[in-house]
Amino acid sequence: MAADRDGYESLFLDHLTWPEVELALTSGKTTAVVAVGATEQHGPHLPLCVDAELGTALAWRVARNLGDALVAPTIRVGCSEHHMGFAGTISVSPETLEAVCRDYCLSLARHGFTDICLIPSHGGNFAPIRDMVPRLQAAVEEVNGACWVGAYTDLLGLVGLWRLVVEEELGMGDRVGGHADIAEASEMLHILPELVRVDRAEAGRMGELDQELVDRIFQKGLQAVTTNGILGDPRGMDAAVGEKLLETTARIITESFREDAEPDGSAAL
Numbered sequence: 001m002a003a004d005r006d007g008y009e010s011l012f013l014d015h016l017t018w019p020e021v022e023l024a025l026t027s028g029k030t031t032a033v034v035a036v037g038a039t040e041q042h043g044p045h046l047p048l049c050v051d052a053e054l055g056t057a058l059a060w061r062v063a064r065n066l067g068d069a070l071v072a073p074t075i076r077v078g079c080s081e082h083h084m085g086f087a088g089t090i091s092v093s094p095e096t097l098e099a100v101c102r103d104y105c106l107s108l109a110r111h112g113f114t115d116i117c118l119i120p121s122h123g124g125n126f127a128p129i130r131d132m133v134p135r136l137q138a139a140v141e142e143v144n145g146a147c148w149v150g151a152y153t154d155l156l157g158l159v160g161l162w163r164l165v166v167e168e169e170l171g172m173g174d175r176v177g178g179h180a181d182i183a184e185a186s187e188m189l190h191i192l193p194e195l196v197r198v199d200r201a202e203a204g205r206m207g208e209l210d211q212e213l214v215d216r217i218f219q220k221g222l223q224a225v226t227t228n229g230i231l232g233d234p235r236g237m238d239a240a241v242g243e244k245l246l247e248t249t250a251r252i253i254t255e256s257f258r259e260d261a262e263p264d265g266s267a268a269l
């Protein structure tokens with residue numbers, strides 16, 4: 001799909017040269033979308049890059065939807081302490097993540113970006129990012145008074161949305177558990193099928209992801225609730241459903257940024 005690929009590349013900040021970025025900014029592309037992912041275990045069937053790669057796929061779709069946006073490089077490590085019981089996971093503290101996000105936002109604001117949209121694409125980043133947004137906002141205002149920083153941080157809302165889509169498309173909504181499940185596996189099957197070990201897919205801990213389970217996972221680690229690192233069940237994964245999940249999620253996130261950035265309907269985003 002050449003057209004898709006052309007469009008895809010042209011939205012990535014780090015695929016452009018500096019004169020191209022300058023031109024993009026002066027012609028109104030003043031929104032930057034940044035996914036904040038992770039490098040962490042995703043069961044025996046998915047690679048550690050899931051949250052980073054799905055974050056990039058989501059950020060690209062949100063930037064495309066917004067129309068005036070570029071995609072900044074995805075932050076590929078996040079707060080994954082609760083996954084450290086599984087080999088390979090790399091975790092940074094909330095303080096380190098905030099320092100990186102602050103410096104990212106400051107750099108973008110200094111170049112003239114006026115809207116910075118953060119998309120946590122890993123569960124462990126939602127709370128730290130929600131918490132840091134007011135401080136990031138204060139920091140960017142020091143260098144660019146016109147700059148707005150926002151984030152999409154409704155984790156349970158997102159998992160609920162996945163459940164709806166998977167139920168509607170495949171009748172298997174109960175396999176959405178929130179981690180390395182049928183939703184994430186389907187999305188990976190759509191964007192990077194060569195990295196999905198379909199034959200290793202197996203059920204993990206079943207049941208809905210609610211606040212109580214989320215709290216337990218963050219306190220005791222994921223291993224306390226699932227031995228294979230899966231919440232839900234990836235079996236039945238489907239690439240077309242993966243594409244639909246990405247598009248639906250991107251639409252909800254785009255709408256949320258539009259609402260947050262223009263409560264009175266007057267902002268540019």
Ligand SMILES: [Zn+2]
Binds near residue numbers: 050122179184
């Ligand atoms: Zn994930």
